[in-house]
Amino acid sequence: VTYGLGILLRDGLILASDSRSNAGVDQVVRVKKMTIYEQPGARVMFLLAAGNLATTQSVTEYLEQSFDTGTLQDLYAAATLFDAVQIIGDLLRGQIARDGPYLGAGEGDASFLFGGQIAGSEHRLFLVYPAGNFIEASERCPYLQIGETKYGKPILDRTIDPDLSLEEATKVALLSFDATMRSNLSVGPPIDLVRYRAGSLTADQVHEFDSDNAYLRALSKAYSEGLAELVQRMPVIDTPPLG
Amino acid sequence: VTYGLGILLRDGLILASDSRSNAGVDQVVRVKKMTIYEQPGARVMFLLAAGNLATTQSVTEYLEQSFDTGTLQDLYAAATLFDAVQIIGDLLRGQIARDGPYLGAGEGDASFLFGGQIAGSEHRLFLVYPAGNFIEASERCPYLQIGETKYGKPILDRTIDPDLSLEEATKVALLSFDATMRSNLSVGPPIDLVRYRAGSLTADQVHEFDSDNAYLRALSKAYSEGLAELVQRMPVIDTPPLG
Numbered sequence: 276v277t278y279g280l281g282i283l284l285r286d287g288l289i290l291a292s293d294s295r296s297n298a299g300v301d302q303v304v305r306v307k308k309m310t311i312y313e314q315p316g317a318r319v320m321f322l323l324a325a326g327n328l329a330t331t332q333s334v335t336e337y338l339e340q341s342f343d344t345g346t347l348q349d350l351y352a353a354a355t356l357f358d359a360v361q362i363i364g365d366l367l368r369g370q371i372a373r374d375g376p377y378l379g380a381g382e383g384d385a386s387f388l389f390g391g392q393i394a395g396s397e398h399r400l401f402l403v404y405p406a407g408n409f410i411e412a413s414e415r416c417p418y419l420q421i422g423e424t425k426y427g428k429p430i431l432d433r434t435i436d437p438d439l440s441l442e443e444a445t446k447v448a449l450l451s452f453d454a455t456m457r458s459n460l461s462v463g464p465p466i467d468l469v470r471y472r473a474g475s476l477t478a479d480q481v482h483e484f485d486s487d488n489a490y491l492r493a494l495s496k497a498y499s500e501g502l503a504e505l506v507q508r509m510p511v512i513d514t515p516p517l518g
Numbered sequence: 519v520t521y522g523l524g525i526l527l528r529d530g531l532i533l534a535s536d537s538r539s540n541a542g543v544d545q546v547v548r549v550k551k552m553t554i555y556e557q558p559g560a561r562v563m564f565l566l567a568a569g570n571l572a573t574t575q576s577v578t579e580y581l582e583q584s585f586d587t588g589t590l591q592d593l594y595a596a597a598t599l600f601d602a603v604q605i606i607g608d609l610l611r612g613q614i615a616r617d618g619p620y621l622g623a624g625e626g627d628a629s630f631l632f633g634g635q636i637a638g639s640e641h642r643l644f645l646v647y648p649a650g651n652f653i654e655a656s657e658r659c660p661y662l663q664i665g666e667t668k669y670g671k672p673i674l675d676r677t678i679d680p681d682l683s684l685e686e687a688t689k690v691a692l693l694s695f696d697a698t699m700r701s702n703l704s705v706g707p708p709i710d711l712v713r714y715r716a717g718s719l720t721a722d723q724v725h726e727f728d729s730d731n732a733y734l735r736a737l738s739k740a741y742s743e744g745l746a747e748l749v750q751r752m753p754v755i756d757t758p759p760l761g
Contacts, residue, residue, distance in 0.1 A: 425668030425669050425701070426668050426669070426671060426672050427672075428669060428701045429669050429670075429672065429673075429697035429698075429700065429701055430672075430745070430749075432700050432701055433700070433742050433745050433746065434745065434746055434749050442754045442755065443749070443750070443754075445754070445755050446749055446752050446754065446755070447749060449755075450749065450752075454672035455672075457672065457675050457676070458668070458671045458672055458675055470759075479759060480759045481759055481760045482755070482757060482759055482760060483760060484757070488757065489757075490753070490755055490756055490757050493753060494752055494753060497751075497752055497753065498748065498749075498752060499676050501748040501751065501752075502673070502676050502677065502745075502748065503676065503677055505741065505744040505745065505748055506673075506677050506686070506689055506690060506693065506741075507686070508740075508744065509689050509693075509737055509740055509741060509744075510733070510736060510737060510740065511685045511686075511688070511689065512685065512688050512689070512692075512725070512733055513733055514725060514727075514731065514732075514733050516713075516722060516723045516724055516725055517724045517725060517726060
């Protein structure tokens with residue numbers, strides 16, 4: 276199972292993903308679910324995959340084969356991020372259609388988070404559904420999730436704000452992963468996390484957090500202790516029982 | 519959608535449920551999902567339902583029709599809670615089998631939390647699956663959930679301990695509901711919550727929390743503010759980026 280998270284901030288973007296994949300009980304492997312497409316100074320794009328690994332690997336392979344071909348599938352030739360995300364949606368549709376007859380209903384499904392910036396335009400963030408259509412993050416909906424999304428959602432709903440700094444939002448993103456990994460053992464480290472500062476047009480803040488990463492462990496421990504204290508500080512029930 | 523939670527403490531039990539049910543977009547209604555069976559001084563049992571409302575209402579109806587009949591389906595005649603939960607599992611199997619041919623696969627499914635105490639025995643807590651089989655809570659697995667379980671799980675994983683007092687565990691239970699209601703609008707108040715003190719053999723601490731309940735609102739607000747402060751206090755990332 277995968278958990279993927281994208282956060283749209285005024286200051287930039289955060290994208291994060293775990294690296295665990297399982298194709299049956301005996302085949303739990305670590306795979307890179309985040310791909311970075313970079314032309315420093317011109318464009319930076321981040322692609323994050325969840326779902327059937329055969330589907331998502333085929334889509335990223337087709338994307339790579341089309342680089343600098345100048346064709347309609349060339350991410351580097353797309354004039355806008357909207358055009359670029361449409362390429363991804365189309366490739367996803369094609370792959371699901373090709374594999375579909377040989378798989379159970381929905382078995383080949385996959386989804387993507389796609390974000391980045393092209394020189395002269397704003398930074399943007401999208402979620403591509405298995406149907407190949409997509410939605411965009413906005414100030415009112417500043418984060419998007421794919422895969423195992425529920426465990427990590429409550430902390431986002433309580434704390435994410437598009438005005439958070441990249442540093443603050445990084446904490447929240449990692450805590451959202453920590454919550455997910457505690458509650459679902461099939462989501463696991465390492466966590467790949469990229470912080471993109473709007474306007475920088477370069478992917479120079481890529482992090483990988485292993486399970487023994489000192490910062491991740493310290494953050495998780497401090498948060499758990501702080502949360503237990505917080506609950507202790509909460510008022511106890513003062514409403515009289517009904518009967 | 520329903521969220522139901524049961525917590526097994528050394529001091530007793532907590533069972534809580536929301537009250538929203540939807541059978542299609544236009545039929546969102548409030549229903550009681552918690553039933554209390556009480557013979558003060560002799561036995562107290564709590565039943566909490568999730569899933570297909572037709573299924574769960576039929577099961578509770580059959581239970582009621584069998585009260586004091588002395589038959590094998592009589593919850594008040596069951597010698598142990600194990601025998602009692604088996605009655606519920608059997609009735610659930612029967613109802614799903616009866617309705618199954620007229621419904622889509624899994625459509626009639628339901629699950630229950632069942633807990634209580636019979637004089638002379640320990641207090642216990644069970645989860646009955648749609649298959650009619652069941653598991654029991656224990657010191658190592660002190661809480662059980664039914665329905666929309668994921669949003670409310672992280673706070674339980676971080677804070678529930680069988681040694682918590684009923685008052686402390688009530689806070690955690692309500693915060694687990696608060697997290698769920700924030701992230702899934704189809705889980706909604708009022709929340710029915712019962713606290714059972716082991717050995718009391720009476721259901722005298724039954725609460726109903728409406729959306730405008732002063733305590734629930736104060737708790738939710740204080741927790742959200744406290745959580746935002748907690749995240750702010752967390753250390754910022756000190757790991758250098760990979761590139």
